Amino acid sequence: AQSVTQLDSHVSVSEGTPVLLRCNYSSSYSPSLFWYVQHPNKGLQLLLKYTSAATLVKGINGFEAEFKKSETSFHLTKPSAHMSDAAEYFCVVPYNFNKFYFGSGTKLNVKP
Amino acid sequence: GAVVSQHPSRVICKSGTSVKIECRSLDFQATTMFWYRQFPKQSLMLMATSNEGSKATYEQGVEKDKFLINHASLTLSTLTVTSAHPEDSSFYICSAKTSGGDYNEQFFGPGTRLTVL
Numbered sequence: 001a002q003s004v005t006q007l008d009s010h011v012s013v014s015e016g017t018p019v020l021l022r023c024n025y026s027s028s029y030s031p032s033l034f035w036y037v038q039h040p041n042k043g044l045q046l047l048l049k050y051t052s053a054a055t056l057v058k059g060i061n062g063f064e065a066e067f068k069k070s071e072t073s074f075h076l077t078k079p080s081a082h083m084s085d086a087a088e089y090f091c092v093v094p095y096n097f098n099k100f101y102f103g104s105g106t107k108l109n110v111k112p
Numbered sequence: 113g114a115v116v117s118q119h120p121s122r123v124i125c126k127s128g129t130s131v132k133i134e135c136r137s138l139d140f141q142a143t144t145m146f147w148y149r150q151f152p153k154q155s156l157m158l159m160a161t162s163n164e165g166s167k168a169t170y171e172q173g174v175e176k177d178k179f180l181i182n183h184a185s186l187t188l189s190t191l192t193v194t195s196a197h198p199e200d201s202s203f204y205i206c207s208a209k210t211s212g213g214d215y216n217e218q219f220f221g222p223g224t225r226l227t228v229l
Binding site: 032034036041042043044045046049051090094098099100102103104105 | 116146205209218
């Protein structure tokens with residue numbers, strides 16, 4: 001079965017400092033993996049996706065994530081946080097042909 | 113491209129009434145659409161999968177008679193919450209898949225906030 005675990009429910013950083021949002025996956029094979037962002041009362045926007053091409057994936061707004069099979073991880077990073085990055089972030093793994101399994105989400109707070 | 117809209121964005125209704133939420137793919141044909149529910153401070157839970165022209169497939173624990181889904185065309189799916197009760201208050205989000213392109217990617221609508229009084 002496919003699943004993802006987001007290790008932190010809340011992360012707080014200062015503006016201009018690095019961001020690390022952690023995601024571990026469980027899969028019987030090499031999965032596809034996604035990161036989505038949700039701003040308050042908004043739908044989800046795709047940040048980036050891993051589909052077994054390059055293990056280091058670059059996304060929008062300066063975010064990137066690295067697929068590490070040995071660690072079963074797909075952590076999301078950004079070198080320098082911006083106030084507009086404050087949102088909730090979901091790690092997602094597809095399963096059963098069509099469906100998405102969402103992680104529990106990590107709320108990112110960016111302090112001025 | 114790949115824009116999904118939802119209407120309405122917010123709806124408040126009285127207990128016992130029915131509410132219809134529309135999900136449209138604006139610039140692509142969506143062979144499959146999904147309906148999710150998100151409770152406050154929680155993650156998205158898949159409610160059902162709908163394929164154009166066929167009956168929706170509901171996840172375990174989701175009442176199909178309460179949450180009626182219709183996917184009558186390749187660009188429109190509707191979710192009707194029948195006889196709504198306060199516990200149905202939630203954020204409902206739809207997503208859509210194309211038949212081509214990235215096999216797994218889903219495109220999400222902006223969500224509908226339902227409040228049942």
